[in-house]
Amino acid sequence: MRILVSNDDGYFAPGIAALAQALSEIGEVTVVAPERDRSGASNSLTLDRPLSLRRAANGFHFVNGTPTDCVHLAVTGMLDHLPDMVVSGVNHGANMGDDTLYSGTVAAATEGYLLGVPSIAVSLVSKGASDFSTAARVARDLAVRFMNQPLRQPMLLNVNVPDLPYEALRGTRVTRLGKRHKAEPVIKSVTPRNETVYWVGAAGAAADAGEGTDFHAVSEGLVSITPLQIDLTHTGQIGMVNDWLVR
Structure with missing residues (x-):
């Protein structure tokens, strides 16, 4: 099994070291990741300059671009064979609810999915994590399951793992995305040159976090697995907008 590993933390x-180690036990792993932290890069591609691909001392490849660039470059130009799976992570922090729209971790997996490769994004729900072994082991478990029982349809899974020992996990749950409140206000400050700058505020608290959501599953000690899709069409409004235009 050939597995392409990427992330958005660099x-x-x-997290990516733990993931690559765990997946190397079941397949041939190639790591292509950003040269620096690109958290929040979403699905952006670099189109205004060329990309460079280099290899680090540990064998990982790194790109001076976004997570999407990394997977796109690997699948369409670097690798001799299409990978059997793309696994992105392990992200340091949750990617639940609205986070998925901004997440570079999810974006890397999404790019694999768009290129026809089954893909998984894996995140550890913790702000101060130092042990990524549980999340990496969960990713390996899912890769093994896919290897033995491939899904009949293209797969893009968003996986969030509680920050617990593997043995303390209460199982897995297939979920839907919850929803956060709006983000906290930007933080205004002044530089030593007397220039006003702004830091983007923290994500809001969970608003829709009831039974069935990713937020609820993780709070219960369960691994949340959310199948994602790319079609952004609001089919319920097609008729309404059509009527609005013809009036």
Whole structure:
């Protein structure tokens, strides 16, 4: 099994090292990740300059671009064979609810999916995590399951793992995305040169976090697995907008 691994925290992040190690036990792993932290890069592609691909001392490859660039470059130009799976992570922090729209971790997996490769994004729900072994082991479990029982349809899964020992996990649950409140206000400050700058505020608290959501599953000690799709069409409004235009 050939597995392409990427992330948005950078090729040096402990989460990707743990993930690559766990997946190397079941297949041939190639790591292509950003040269620096690109959290929040979403699905952006670099089109205004060329990309460079380099190899680090640990064998990981890194790109001076976004997570999407990394997977796109690997699948369409670097690798001799299409990978059997793309696994992105392990992200340091949750990617639940609205987070998925901004997440570079999810974006890397999404790019694999768009290129025809079954893909999984894996995140550890913790702000101060230092042990990524549980999430990496969950990713390996899912890869093994896919290897033995491939899904009949293209697969893009968003996986969020509680920050618990593997043995303490209460199982898995297939969920829908919850929803957060609006983000906190931007933080205004002044530089030593007397320039006003702004930091994007923290994500809001969970608003829709009831039974069946990713937020609820993780709070119960369960691994949340959310199948994602790419079609953004609001089919319920097609008729309404059509009527609005012809009036």
